Amino acid sequence: MTQETISTDVVIIGAGPCGLFAVFELGLLDMKCHLIDILDRSGGQCAELYPEKPIYDIPGLPVVSGQELTDRLMEQAAPFKPEFHYNEMVEELEKLPDGRWRVKTDGGLVFEAKVVVIAAGGGSFQPKKPPIPGIEAYEGKSVFYAVKRMETFRGKNILISGGGDSALDWTINLQPVAASMQLIHRRDGFRAAPDSVKKMHALVDEKKMQFHLGQITALHGDNGQLEGVTVKGNDGNDFQLECDTLLPFFGLTMKLGPIANWGLNLHENLIPVDTEKFQTNVPGIFAIGDINTYPGKLKLILSGFHEAALMAQAAFRHANPDAKLTFQYTTSSTSLQKKLGVA
Amino acid sequence: MRIVLVDQKGVEQALEAAEGWRVMEIIREHGFEVGGLCGGACACATCHVEVHAEWAGKLHPANDDEEAMLDEVPVLSPTSRLSCQIIYTEDLNGLAVKLVANG
Structure with missing residues (x-):
């Protein structure tokens, strides 16, 4: 044009x-x-x-x-x-x-x-990019730092990382179009509108999404297509989460x-x-x-x-x-x- | 009075420190890249440091504002702090912190 x-x-x-x-x-x-x-x-x-x-x-x-x-x-x-x-x-x-x-x-x-x-x-x-090894290979394919069109995420198994308004808002907004929704944050405290936090917890109670405590330490997948992540839990033990889309929101x-x-x-x-x-x-x-x-x-x-x-x-x-x-x-x-x- | 700084390359050095200064300002004054984009207002998280385990417990705990900003650091260690929120006092002589790459 x-x-x-x-x-x-x-x-x-x-x-x-x-x-x-x-x-x-x-x-x-x-x-x-x-x-x-x-x-x-x-x-x-x-x-x-x-x-x-x-x-x-x-x-x-x-x-x-x-x-x-x-x-x-x-x-x-x-x-x-x-x-x-x-x-x-x-x-x-x-x-x-x-x-x-x-x-x-x-x-x-x-x-x-x-x-x-x-x-x-x-x-x-610009969005802060988590220094997870190899994340560049996934960027734009299955790791996104912003949501331009919600439709892009329809039917995806989404993992959102972060504890601010962007993380919470997109968790709530994308949950209805996603196949599954998970949120991961380092603590059970958020720097977000209290109403959003309440809505997120309600979705967890209704079993419509999951909330995990911890930090992502590794990505797993092939050819830029994410299949899952390794998380270091707050107890120090690692665990795995399955997802095909990751949205990290750590501010600018x-x-x-x-x-x-x-x-x-x-x-x-x-x-x-x-x-x-x-x-x-x-x-x-x-x-x-x-x-x-x-x-x-x-x-x-x-x-x-x-x-x-x-x-x-x-x-x-x-x-x-x-x-x-x-x-x-x-x-x-x-x-x-x-x-x-x-x- | 000093702080002990481990820079991004892993090199350790002692920096002259002055009472009442923010640790972020002490590090910056000695010419190290510590971020501090917001000027010490606890509003950007770019002055993130890892405090040596021996010292972590001797600092006042992070308040709500600092915890909220630490949320913006994608990879935290258990002793991560924002160096603008640590005011240097005599008791902290020898405080050891490590600079980490910040986004």
């Missing part, structure tokens, strides 16, 4: 706090932004890792939760009508003959932008991912930038927030905000080399206030 190419001033990779604030700073300079994020919502680590944990070091907000900060930044960016592309991972970055950048995602979206801003934090959030981790292939200088999985423009070694590609590094770098959200402001000035000059850029304050500039919709 060929997609229409989206032409824009700026593509921002990552819709975390720094990416969102970059929309604001770039917007004041009339630069239109498209944001791409692998998660299904904005906020990055704030939304994924600690939506409810309080943050104490945002200037002017003595205490704010990760989710609330995300909501406020979304509101602040809204006047500039950023466009969000969720559940997409940027795979390719390629320079066009006219100096712009072509950005392609794993979902087939194509963008052409004057400037690319990498605000990807610790990288892409961050991986640098395809960024490593874009020809950018990297230092220990971080992107070195200068502290005037926050530009990478490649002109027109900027990096802000946790993903960049420079002498004295602190991985603080507030540092990312500062980086976004300076980056925006440099990005404007890169995109409009002949234009005059006059620095203005939102407190006094009618033209900026019009952009914000307050004048």
